[in-house]
Amino acid sequence: MAATNDPEWLQPHGQALENGTFTVQRCDNCGYLRWPPARFCPTCLSDAAQWVEVSGRGRVWSFAVSQQSASEGDDGRYILVAVDLEEGPFLFGRLTGDPDDLKVGDQAHAHVAKIGDRPVLRFTKVSD
Amino acid sequence: MTRMGRHSVSRPKVAIVGVGATAQGRQPGYSANELAVLAAKNALADAGLTKDDIDGLVTGKTYTGPAGRDTDIGQLLGLNARFSQSLTYGSCNFSLHTACMAIEAGLAETILLTYATNAGTLWSGFPIGLNESETHSELLPVPAWAALMFRRHQHLYGATEADLGAVTVAQRRWAALNPQAVRRELLTMDDYLASPYLFEPIRKLDICPYDDGGVSLIMTTADRAADLHHPPVVILGQSELAELRVLQNTDNMERAWMTDMADASFADAGISRSDIDIVSIQEPGSIWVLQLLEALGFVGPGEAGAFILEGHTSPGGQLPVNTGGGHLAESYMWGWLHLVEITRQLRGEAGGRQVPSARTAIHCSTLLSTKGASTIFGVDV
Numbered sequence: 367m368a369a370t371n372d373p374e375w376l377q378p379h380g381q382a383l384e385n386g387t388f389t390v391q392r393c394d395n396c397g398y399l400r401w402p403p404a405r406f407c408p409t410c411l412s413d414a415a416q417w418v419e420v421s422g423r424g425r426v427w428s429f430a431v432s433q434q435s436a437s438e439g440d441d442g443r444y445i446l447v448a449v450d451l452e453e454g455p456f457l458f459g460r461l462t463g464d465p466d467d468l469k470v471g472d473q474a475h476a477h478v479a480k481i482g483d484r485p486v487l488r489f490t491k492v493s494d
Numbered sequence: 495m496t497r498m499g500r501h502s503v504s505r506p507k508v509a510i511v512g513v514g515a516t517a518q519g520r521q522p523g524y525s526a527n528e529l530a531v532l533a534a535k536n537a538l539a540d541a542g543l544t545k546d547d548i549d550g551l552v553t554g555k556t557y558t559g560p561a562g563r564d565t566d567i568g569q570l571l572g573l574n575a576r577f578s579q580s581l582t583y584g585s586c587n588f589s590l591h592t593a594c595m596a597i598e599a600g601l602a603e604t605i606l607l608t609y610a611t612n613a614g615t616l617w618s619g620f621p622i623g624l625n626e627s628e629t630h631s632e633l634l635p636v637p638a639w640a641a642l643m644f645r646r647h648q649h650l651y652g653a654t655e656a657d658l659g660a661v662t663v664a665q666r667r668w669a670a671l672n673p674q675a676v677r678r679e680l681l682t683m684d685d686y687l688a689s690p691y692l693f694e695p696i697r698k699l700d701i702c703p704y705d706d707g708g709v710s711l712i713m714t715t716a717d718r719a720a721d722l723h724h725p726p727v728v729i730l731g732q733s734e735l736a737e738l739r740v741l742q743n744t745d746n747m748e749r750a751w752m753t754d755m756a757d758a759s760f761a762d763a764g765i766s767r768s769d770i771d772i773v774s775i776q777e778p779g780s781i782w783v784l785q786l787l788e789a790l791g792f793v794g795p796g797e798a799g800a801f802i803l804e805g806h807t808s809p810g811g812q813l814p815v816n817t818g819g820g821h822l823a824e825s826y827m828w829g830w831l832h833l834v835e836i837t838r839q840l841r842g843e844a845g846g847r848q849v850p851s852a853r854t855a856i857h858c859s860t861l862l863s864t865k866g867a868s869t870i871f872g873v874d875v
Contacts, residue, residue, distance in 0.1 A: 400742070428747070430696070432638075432693055433691050433693065446642070456746075457741075465694070469649075470648075
């Protein structure tokens with residue numbers, strides 16, 4: 367997700383990922399936590415925001431199991447998850463684990479993994 | 495002739511007076527814009543009009559390159575029009591509503607709408623691969639979106655894979671009665687359940703393959719339509735709703751907000767759900783039908799699966815759905831063939847799949863979980 371050609375306002379996100387931290391923007395004006403990253407707050411249109419670390423904890427809203435690999439670092443099937451983070455943002459990602467052991471509503475936790483030198487976000491299931 | 499819409503503004507009645515399509519499936523050797531012109535010729539012939547009668551053009555861009563611009567198709571058609579417009583997301587309802595607005599505003603009287611694609615030839619297979627950045631974006635391909643939607647539906651309501659399979663099985667039954675359909679072979683539930691997953695819990699049979707083809711409509715005022723030879727298929731009501739914050743809206747992919755969108759079109763038409771003879775749903779995949787039959791309010795939450803399994807949406811059923819076969823079985827034309835099918839049904843021209851005495855229909859379309867639109871049609875209403 368980090369890219370050297372990111373615009374300046376987006377660069378802290380990539381730098382945090384490099385350091386193993388997943389951050390989202392919190393609006394300075396209205397406090398809304400926004401995802402995906404954007405120049406303006408979609409609630410109040412302010413461009414003032416801070417990058418804040420989120421817990422990474424959330425609930426699996428839904429998931430699906432791809433039947434074919436798609437990119438480098440895949441070993442075949444992968445699990446696509448849609449997660450409601452505790453702090454509010456809803457995001458898609460990949461979950462590492464056994465799909466037969468996963469249910470909608472399970473707790474999941476996001477952490478930063480590496481493919482080669484590149485940091486990527488990965489979810490794992492958290493046992494209740 | 496005018497009608498009073500929900501805002502009590504007097505608007506001229508608008509009707510579909512001509513429909514045309516090219517052969518569907520694979521049309522090698524034709525560009526998308528050329529297919530759009532072939533479809534337009536057929537629609538003009540169906541309406542009994544020539545291009546000299548046309549003073550408006552509406553086209554829809556495709557995902558396959560730069561095709562679909564009104565400026566290019568208009569040149570191929572040799573058309574000088576008062577009004578000319580192309581939509582970036584030019585699927586069925588959105589293009590139709592644009593034409594209605596132009597006619598209601600007096601920008602044009604008789605509009606030719608045309609859409610074509612050669613995605614079938616250009617894009618074989620299903621685009622389901624996701625690289626890392628795509629995984630985190632909202633640009634998931636349709637099978638991934640469909641799989642997440644269906645798994646959630648299973649969780650909420652206990653929907654089974656057979657409930658979902660019933661959609662494709664039913665639409666193949668309609669397509670078997672439609673000479674224009676590309677996928678006419680009947681499908682059994684056993685065949686469906688034995689077929690492989692594409693993106694578990696979604697099977698390949700749940701997702702519409704790409705097709706080639708063109709589709710065209712001619713629309714004009716009901717006054718003008720009265721002079722033409724087909725019974726006009728009148729636009730009774732329209733509505734749209736754009737949830738452009740998408741996933742920032744709670745449970746956006748469940749699309750319960752489509753209920754409000756449907757309510758608005760019924761309010762505009764001044765009729766109710768029980769007055770509807772035919773339901774039409776633009777479906778990139780089978781889950782759209784399962785989910786939207788509920789969200790549109792034709793059955794209760796979680797009831798669509800059993801309703802479809804019991805045959806109520808199939809030929810002879812109490813609520814026929816996607817009577818031409820839909821994208822799943824007829825052809826993937828971004829909902830435009832759904833509009834042709836409604837027109838043929840309401841004119842009584844649907845042959846072996848004719849719904850007896852059909853006089854009203856609703857067509858609903860969506861762009862994933864971002865935009866929704868619906869139109870209610872009637873003849874002699």
